Amino acid sequence: MTGLELSPRKIEYIKYLFEKGDNVRTTEISAHMGVDPSTITKAINELASSGYVNHVPYRGFSLTEKGEEYAHFLLRRHRILSLMLNHYGLTAEESCAEVARFEAYVSKKAINTICDSMGHPTFGVCGRIEHDSCNLKHSHHETHEE
Template sequence: MAFTGLELTPKKVEYLKCIAGKGDVVKTSELATALGVDPSTVTKTLQELEEIGLIAREPYHGVVLTPYGREYGEFILRRHRILGLILSHYGLSDEEACQEASRMECYASREAIDKMCRAMGHPTVGICGKITHGPLCMGDD
């Protein structure tokens, strides 16, 4: 499923980024703790993510990313890490760059991030972790 990277609200991006960063099955309580919100808020947002096909809920276990959710989640992590790396080159500390990347990442399209990544020579490590690359990023349209 194609996406621009601009479909989700900042709140949904934070949830998907957290789930993608944790990997396998993620419990509601883990998300609530990691995001600093009430479990009922997590449940509502997870329902919305499930409705748009990004996650599947496993009752009494937690949530997992669907194939579409995994692809979108990998992009969200890459976008955050590319933006953080760029910002760190302009005088921001790693922590500041990570915080600023989180504030602005929802407004950077997949196409723009792919172009920035290509211009940077496809870095493999950012200030927040490993940077992965997909076919569009690598120019395999």
């Protein structure tokens, strides 16, 4: 996984499915995203064919194991980048909003490098930051950022 596999819109679908849990219906996603249900169906089917989403007919959609793993990375990426911008003077709200504009274009390698340089923080301005143990070069460097 490079972190650059999905378009910003598909990333929003993954995040929404992760937030909502199992069996999310097309109409729920459509209402939340403000997009026509046929557009949602097409995008979700593409995510399903790529292995990120399960579709249970008449019940809805949920993330696969691959989708859940990707969602965890998306949250981590958002929180690391928000914390970085907050560190350089933006408020928590400004950081979160600014990161939402560009986060889809930042690779996993860049996030791991930034995270390492920050000492693997465990808390950011948007919430807890989870780390995949294989991404930690020096786990004894973990710090708590306020």
